Amino acid sequence: MTRSLRVDAYDETVEAAVAMGRREQVGFILRIQEKKELLFNLNNGETEEIATTSLRGMGIQVCTPEGYTGFASSDRIDPSTVTELFQQALKLAKRVEAMKGEANKALFSAPPNNRRVVVPLKYPYGSCSLAEIEERLVKLNKSLTLDPRLSVRTVHRLVDEEWRVVRHDGTDTAFMTPRSFIYNTFTARENGKTATTYCNLPGTDLSILLEPAETAKLYKRSVRAARMALDLLHAGTVKSGSYKLVIDYALAKVLAHEAFGHAAETDEMESSILGENGRLRRGMEVASPIVSIIDGPVEGDYAYQPVSANGIDRQTVYIVRDGILEAGLADLFSAEAAGVPVTGAGRAESYQHLPLARMSNIRIQVKDPWPIEEEFEEITPEKLYEIMLRTGLMKEGEEVYYLSGFKGGQVNSAEGNFVFNCAGIYLLGPEPRLYQPAIFSGKVLSALRAVRAGLGPLKIDAMGTCGKMAQGVPSSGGSHYFLVLDKNPGIMLGGEGR
Amino acid sequence: MSVFGEQLQERLNTLLGKRLASGLTLTGWRFDLHETEDLEVGVKNNKIGGPYTAPGLKQESSGEICLHWEDEKYTIARIERRVLEDFQAHLELWEKTAYKDPYGPELVKPYEPPAVPLAHEGATAILNGEFTPAFTYLAEGLEIMTGYGINKVDGRVKISRDRRLVANSEGLWVAYEQTPVQIYLGGDDLFGDVFAEKRLPDQEEFTGLAAYAGRTVRELKKRATLPREGEMAVILTPSVFEAFLEHYLLSNLSGRLVANRQSAFAAQDFQEAKKVFREDLTISVDGTRPYRYSSYRCTGEGVPTGRADLVREGRLVTPVLTLKYAKKLGMEPTAIPVAGGYGLVIDLPQRESFDGFLGELEEGLIVYSVLGLHTQDYSAGKFSLVADQSLLVRKGQIQGKVETVIAGDFWQVLASEDTVFLDYPREETPAVCFRAHVAQ
Numbered sequence: 001m002t003r004s005l006r007v008d009a010y011d012e013t014v015e016a017a018v019a020m021g022r023r024e025q026v027g028f029i030l031r032i033q034e035k036k037e038l039l040f041n042l043n044n045g046e047t048e049e050i051a052t053t054s055l056r057g058m059g060i061q062v063c064t065p066e067g068y069t070g071f072a073s074s075d076r077i078d079p080s081t082v083t084e085l086f087q088q089a090l091k092l093a094k095r096v097e098a099m100k101g102e103a104n105k106a107l108f109s110a111p112p113n114n115r116r117v118v119v120p121l122k123y124p125y126g127s128c129s130l131a132e133i134e135e136r137l138v139k140l141n142k143s144l145t146l147d148p149r150l151s152v153r154t155v156h157r158l159v160d161e162e163w164r165v166v167r168h169d170g171t172d173t174a175f176m177t178p179r180s181f182i183y184n185t186f187t188a189r190e191n192g193k194t195a196t197t198y199c200n201l202p203g204t205d206l207s208i209l210l211e212p213a214e215t216a217k218l219y220k221r222s223v224r225a226a227r228m229a230l231d232l233l234h235a236g237t238v239k240s241g242s243y244k245l246v247i248d249y250a251l252a253k254v255l256a257h258e259a260f261g262h263a264a265e266t267d268e269m270e271s272s273i274l275g276e277n278g279r280l281r282r283g284m285e286v287a288s289p290i291v292s293i294i295d296g297p298v299e300g301d302y303a304y305q306p307v308s309a310n311g312i313d314r315q316t317v318y319i320v321r322d323g324i325l326e327a328g329l330a331d332l333f334s335a336e337a338a339g340v341p342v343t344g345a346g347r348a349e350s351y352q353h354l355p356l357a358r359m360s361n362i363r364i365q366v367k368d369p370w371p372i373e374e375e376f377e378e379i380t381p382e383k384l385y386e387i388m389l390r391t392g393l394m395k396e397g398e399e400v401y402y403l404s405g406f407k408g409g410q411v412n413s414a415e416g417n418f419v420f421n422c423a424g425i426y427l428l429g430p431e432p433r434l435y436q437p438a439i440f441s442g443k444v445l446s447a448l449r450a451v452r453a454g455l456g457p458l459k460i461d462a463m464g465t466c467g468k469m470a471q472g473v474p475s476s477g478g479s480h481y482f483l484v485l486d487k488n489p490g491i492m493l494g495g496e497g498r
Numbered sequence: 499m500s501v502f503g504e505q506l507q508e509r510l511n512t513l514l515g516k517r518l519a520s521g522l523t524l525t526g527w528r529f530d531l532h533e534t535e536d537l538e539v540g541v542k543n544n545k546i547g548g549p550y551t552a553p554g555l556k557q558e559s560s561g562e563i564c565l566h567w568e569d570e571k572y573t574i575a576r577i578e579r580r581v582l583e584d585f586q587a588h589l590e591l592w593e594k595t596a597y598k599d600p601y602g603p604e605l606v607k608p609y610e611p612p613a614v615p616l617a618h619e620g621a622t623a624i625l626n627g628e629f630t631p632a633f634t635y636l637a638e639g640l641e642i643m644t645g646y647g648i649n650k651v652d653g654r655v656k657i658s659r660d661r662r663l664v665a666n667s668e669g670l671w672v673a674y675e676q677t678p679v680q681i682y683l684g685g686d687d688l689f690g691d692v693f694a695e696k697r698l699p700d701q702e703e704f705t706g707l708a709a710y711a712g713r714t715v716r717e718l719k720k721r722a723t724l725p726r727e728g729e730m731a732v733i734l735t736p737s738v739f740e741a742f743l744e745h746y747l748l749s750n751l752s753g754r755l756v757a758n759r760q761s762a763f764a765a766q767d768f769q770e771a772k773k774v775f776r777e778d779l780t781i782s783v784d785g786t787r788p789y790r791y792s793s794y795r796c797t798g799e800g801v802p803t804g805r806a807d808l809v810r811e812g813r814l815v816t817p818v819l820t821l822k823y824a825k826k827l828g829m830e831p832t833a834i835p836v837a838g839g840y841g842l843v844i845d846l847p848q849r850e851s852f853d854g855f856l857g858e859l860e861e862g863l864i865v866y867s868v869l870g871l872h873t874q875d876y877s878a879g880k881f882s883l884v885a886d887q888s889l890l891v892r893k894g895q896i897q898g899k900v901e902t903v904i905a906g907d908f909w910q911v912l913a914s915e916d917t918v919f920l921d922y923p924r925e926e927t928p929a930v931c932f933r934a935h936v937a938q
Contacts, residue, residue, distance in 0.1 A: 037576075038595075043758040050597045053576035054588070055560075061552065069547065071554035075579050085555075092539075092553040092629070099633055102548030130594045151759040187760040187877060194762050194877035240882075240903065240937050267550055270543050271650060271687045333549035352556050354549065410869040412886050414687035417901065419884045421873030439870055441884045441903060469550075492937075494882035494903050 003118045005174050006034045007164035010058075014166050016079035017060065020086040021168035026093075027063040027107045028086070029310055032056075032077060032164040033351040036125060040134060040156040045142040047134055058082065059351040062089035067103030068096045073352045106333050107310075110169065110342070115313060117175035117306040119299065123206035124178065125160035136209050137182075144184060144222050147230055153185040158206065165311035175307045178204045179474055181463060184222045188229040195232035195436075197405065197423045199225035202302035202463035202476065220377035225405065228424045231434050238401065238425055238435045240494050244394070245485040246384065246402040246455075249376070251422055251440070252479030253462035256293055256362045258409040259418035259444040260286075262468070264295075264319045265345065265357040266330040266338035273416040273444060279339040280328040287448035289323040290367040295477075298361045302463045303476040305347060308332070309355035314344035320448075322367070331357040349471040356469055362477040366454030369480045376459055376481045381432035384455075384482065388428060393453055393484050401493060402426040402482075403440055408464065416444045425493070439494035446490025456481030500673065502559055503531055503663040505582055510565075513589075514667060520593040526566035526605050528666035529577075530798035533559045535625050540654040541636045544644075551654070553629070562798055563592075566605065566667075571596040603821030606800035608669040614795055614803060615788045617659070618697035621677035625659045631698070632657060639683045639708045646712030647719075648685035656680045657698075670800045678791060683708050685715035689866050689887055691737070694837065697789040706924050714866060722890045722898030724938050731862030732885075732904055732934045733920070736927040738865050740839030742881075746908045747781065748835060748842075749876035751808055753823030762877045762909075763814060765827050771813040775912040780845040781809040783818070783835040792841030797834050805843075806832045812913075840927070844919070849928050852920040857894040863902065863936060864889045879909035906934035 010032055017030045037053035059073035060082065070092030072085035096102070121127075133156070141154040157180060164174045183200040201208050201218040208214045247255065262268070269275035274286070287293070296316025297306050308314055310332045317327045328338050331346035334357060346355035370391045372379065379387075381402055388394040405423025412418075419441045426432040460478035485491065510527045517523045540551025547553050558578070565573040573592040581588050624631055632655045643651045657679050664672045676696050681704070684690020691711045693699050699707065734742060755761040756768070767774070785793045785803035796802050799821050807815045816832055817823070824831040835841040856864075867887035874881050882905040890897040911917050911932045919928040 043754075043760075047597045047599070048754075048758075049574060050595045051574045051576065052591055052595050054581070055576070055578055056580065057558065057578075059554075059556075061549075063549075069549050069552035071552045072556070073554065074557045075559060076557075088555050092547075092555065095553060095629060095633065096547035099546050099637070102542070102545035102551075104549050106549075134597065153758065153760060185760070189759060189764075194875075196760070196875050196877045240905070240935075352558070354552060354554065356550060407875075408870075408873040410873070412687070412869065415886065415901075417869060417884060417886050419870030419873065421870060436878075436880070437875065439873070439882045439884065439903070441870070492903065494905060494937075 005118065005162050005176065007032050007162045007174050010077050010164065012079050013058070013077050013082050014172065017082045017086060017166060018168065020083055024090060026065065026090060027168045029061045029107065030058060030082065030166040031309060031348065031351050032058045033161070035159065035161040038125070038158040040137050042137055042141045042154040044145065044151055045138060047138060050130070050134065057351040060085045060089050061354065062086060062093050063107045064093050064097065066097060067105035068093045068101065069104070070096065071354060104333050106336060110167070110310065110312060110332055112170045113173050113307070113311050113313060114171065115173045115307055119176045119178055119204065119304070121178060121205040123210050125158055128206050128210060133206070133209060144226055146223065146226050149188050149190050149230060150226055151187045155183045156209065157181055165307065165309060167311050171311040173307050173311050177305050179302050180205055180208055181302065182208055182218055184225065186226045186229040188233050190233050193233050195229045197225040197229040197232070198407070200463060202461055204300055204302065204304065217377060225423065232424060232436060235434045235436050238438050238493055240492060242487050242489050242492055244398070244400045244487045246388065246400060246428070246482050247485065248404055249459045249478040249481055250406045250462040251403050251420060252364050252483050253362065253477035254406050254409040254420045255447060256364045256477055256479070257359055257466070257475055258411040258420065259447055260293055261295060261329065261359040261362045262411055263413040263444060264328050266328040266334040266340060267357040268413055269328070269334065269338040271414040273413065274325060275338065278337055280325070282325055284325045285323055286325045286445055287320050287323045288451045291320060291323055291448060291451050292318060292365045293320040293362065294318055294365060295329055295359050295362040298460065301361050301476050303360050303474040305360055308344040308346040309348040310346040312342060312344040314360060317343050329357050329359060331355060347473050349473055353471050356471065358466060358468060358473055359475055361460055363458060363460045364479040364483065365458065366451065366480055366483065369454035369456065372456035372481055376456065379481065381426040381428065385428045385430065385432060387455060394428065400428045402428050407437065418442065418444055418447070440491070441494060442491035446488050447485065450485040450488040450491060451483055452486045453484040454480035455484065500663065502533065502579070503665060507665060509582070509585055511667065518593060522571065522593050522596055523568040524565060525568055526667045527564065528605055528800060529561055529563040531559065531561035531663045533661040534658055536656060536658045537625055537629065537632055538654065538656045539632055539636065541640055542652055544640060544651050546633065546636050565592055566602070567596050570598055570600055570602055572599050572602045601822050601826040603799065603825055605666045605668045606670055609802065611672055611795040611802040612786055614786050614793050616674065616676035616696045616793060618677045618789060620698040621657050621679055622659060624657050635681055635704065638704070642705065642708035643683060643685050643712045646716045648712055648715050650686050651683070652690070653683040664796055664798060664800050666800055672796050672800065674795050676794070681707065683711045685711060686719065688718045689714045694791040694840065695789055696791060696793065710924065717889055717896055718866070718887055718899045720898035722900050724890065724900045724902060724936070727937045728935065729933050730936050731859060731931055732936065733862060733864045733929050733931045735864060735866050735929050736922050736925040738868060739930045740927055741871055742839070742908055743842055744838035745871050745874065746876055746879055748818070748838060751817045753817040753819040753827065756817040757823050757826045760877065762879060768814045768816055771815065773813045775809060775812040776915055776917070777812045778847050779809065779812050779912060780807055782807045782843045782845065783833050783841060784843050785833045785836070792836040794836060801831045804833045844927055846919050846928070849919045849921045852922045852929055855918065855920050855931065856891060859891050859894055862891050863900070864891060865904065880907050881905065903937045904934050906932070
């Protein structure tokens with residue numbers, strides 16, 4: 001017996017849409033979304049805000065037999081509204097036809113899907129009293145004020161979201177995309193100088209707050225970030241230049257996501273560095289032969305989405321296998337033009353948005369990584385230096401910088417430029433020296449070709465929000481604990497002048 | 499909107515002064531409701547209205563509600579249309595999420611806010627079903643841009659009608675309509691520009707937008723080589739300067755961050771009117787200008803719009819303050835900037851002409867886009883960014899596009915007497931020129 005979902009309640013609306021599709025002899029995709037959200041915001045031991053959000057609505061994308069598309073959405077979900085939206089969307093599609101706009105008939109080639117995904121959650125939305133959540137968060141926040149120079153902000157977000165995607169061809173799929181995180185921000189101030197660092201713990205439910213192993217992990221990450229903020233008050237700046245680098249898995253996630261994943265999304269293939277005449281350059285050597293890049297949904301992950309917003313099962317894709325470009329992240333409407341199969345990559349921020357080809361959990365996997373037994377949170381820069389020496393990945397006295405933590409990134413997929421920022425930079429040595437964060441920038445392919453080794457097991461819980469085309473969807477990923485990148489003139493550490 | 503608002507008001511008023519099962523007693527309420535309709539259509543790779551840019555009509559009723567309970571307790575919730583259908587269930591949730599806040603604000607007393615005109619007839623007509631102009635903008639933009647040799651034109655038109663109602667249990671009832679319009683045109687994945695106001699553009703404005711985007715893309719397609727690395731003149735075009743102002747200045751002027759010691763500026767800095775920037779620089783927020791994108795009649799809390807100096811003659815005046823942080827810091831609430839740096843007014847007694855300045859420039863960069871600004875530490879003021887779309891200028895002549903990394907200190911930029919502010923064609927915000935480290 002499958003658990004019921006809130007989106008199951010809209011059968012009459014679905015039937016009305018199907019009837020409209022038959023009557024008008026057109027194709028459609030109906031997306032119904034139900035979302036509940038809790039947000040806690042604490043500052044320096046005090047609750048600043050507790051907010052709830054409730055959202056529901058539907059959007060319908062209508063496609064004429066000639067392939068012209070129109071869209072309409074509303075926050076009402078009922079049969080008469082879906083009929084009205086259908087007519088509006090069809091009218092707009094006909095307007096596109098009159099303008100000789102873009103036609104795309106891919107909707108009529110998609111296989112029907114009736115998959116239903118109910119994610120088992122140990123501590124779902126509503127399983128713990130709000131008073132207890134608040135009490136635990138206040139305790140956590142207070143415990144992190146390690147120094148009077150520190151200000152600590154804690155944000156906790158819990159999202160209970162369900163989708164139902166229905167098409168004219170009998171597709172009727174429903175799935176959950178639950179997610180949660182705790183995010184701590186540390187601002188250190190002293191004599192007019194400030195430094196800000198962050199850390200987080202993502203998940204799908206309240207386990208991140210209620211499971212002792214999870215809270216211990218968050219505490220370790222937080223203490224590290226807090227100490228780094230204090231240390232950065234007195235840190236110098238790195239001279240700009242090309243260096244041998246070690247990046248942690250969070251930064252590797254950004255490398256995979258920003259520098260590479262976007263370029264593999266097929267809806268931008270006309271201008272991607274991985275495309276040629278709009279088609280994915282499969283077989284192209286894009287990375288070191290030890291590198292594979294994989295994207296796909298992982299149950300229990302912050303960015304989990306098992307079915308696309310077009311109603312197609314999301315596949316796990318080897319974008320790069322052993323350094324060779326193998327596949328794209330292809331949604332229904334751009335796969336054919338890019339010369340690749342559909343992989344169910346379409347995602348939308350809400351029922352009001354048209355889906356785009358997007359990543360889910362993207363990770364860099366390296367052949368024969370050097371093992372590390374300890375947890376990632378236990379590896380200090382000193383220990384990393386020892387590991388680097390022991391594995392022969394660096395020599396004593398060699399100038400190697402370790403980029404720790406990430407603060408986001410940005411890429412121009414058309415030109416292959418990327419920029420990331422880290423929380424802090426260590427010059428590795430027996431007594432690692434901390435420097436101010438500086439951008440890590442360069443050319444996508446140079447960075448991937450520079451990957452020399454991986455250290456530790458895969459760790460893929462680095463979270464973020466991807467903002468492609470102004471639509472925010474959760475993203476995640478990672479790599480081995482650390483990746484070692486050889487010095488390469490195509491990648492540069494920013495900072496001030498030489 | 500008035501029906502939704504009136505029904506919600508009625509439900510809330512029946513609860514005023516009553517002790518609920520949870521033990522809470524409602525002492526007041528406020529809400530900020532929006533009933534919005536949008537028409538959005540785009541052009542992607544020269545084609546209008548494909549599966550990613552299909553014309554779409556969107557309707558939504560949503561907003562924020564804040565409940566004031568006895569004993570300094572408050573509830574904040576985002577609400578949508580069905581709140582009235584499941585009112586009891588929502589109320590129970592709101593009771594559960596009530597939290598104590600000694601700095602919780604009072605409700606605003608009733609008043610008549612400035613009658614700023616914000617709804618444009620042309621935009622309203624489009625949302626009433628006369629869709630043609632929205633498509634025409636894209637078709638004309640496509641034609642103008644391709645005239646500049648642009649191979650791939652992307653664009654978007656979004657026209658909205660927002661019927662807004664801000665009300666509270668003290669009797670405040672501010673209802674008005676606004677029509678935000680955004681038009682974006684870009685080319686060859688190199689550069690794009692935006693028109694954003696609460697009205698449609700006139701023909702000259704629209705043609706100017708498309709021509710500027712087209713000309714700039716054409717310039718950026720010519721390649722040049724950076725002659726040397728090191729310190730040189732860097733000009734941030736207005737949109738880039740606005741992005742810097744938003745990331746660094748507005749973040750640090752946030753009342754929340756100031757009150758919680760997470761800003762580069764301390765509360766005391768404002769009390770002392772600390773001089774932080776050059777003496778001729780005044781930066782304000784002004785929500786009273788007719789049909790401007792950043793204009794509005796009152797904030798969601800009911801604070802009237804107005805003009806407020808945030809920095810006056812180089813000295814800190816006030817953070818951006820909601821009622822809560824005004825109370826916490828013992829200051830007056832302010833108007834709130836809308837649309838980030840674009841919503842700020844930059845006042846300087848003197849600005850040089852951009853074209854004149856460029857003609858005299860020995861060597862420098864004009865920066866049209868940077869990558870990674872959001873990754874920079876807003877509190878430190880330092881920047882180190884890839885300027886992926888920049889034009890090299892030598893001896894007053896544009897040489898072509900260079901890709902560089904620029905590094906500097908934005909606080910220094912605003913403080914230095916050597917910084918030059920430039921009147922930029924078609925823009926209210928100036929371009930800004932300063933010296934920064936530039937690397938390949």
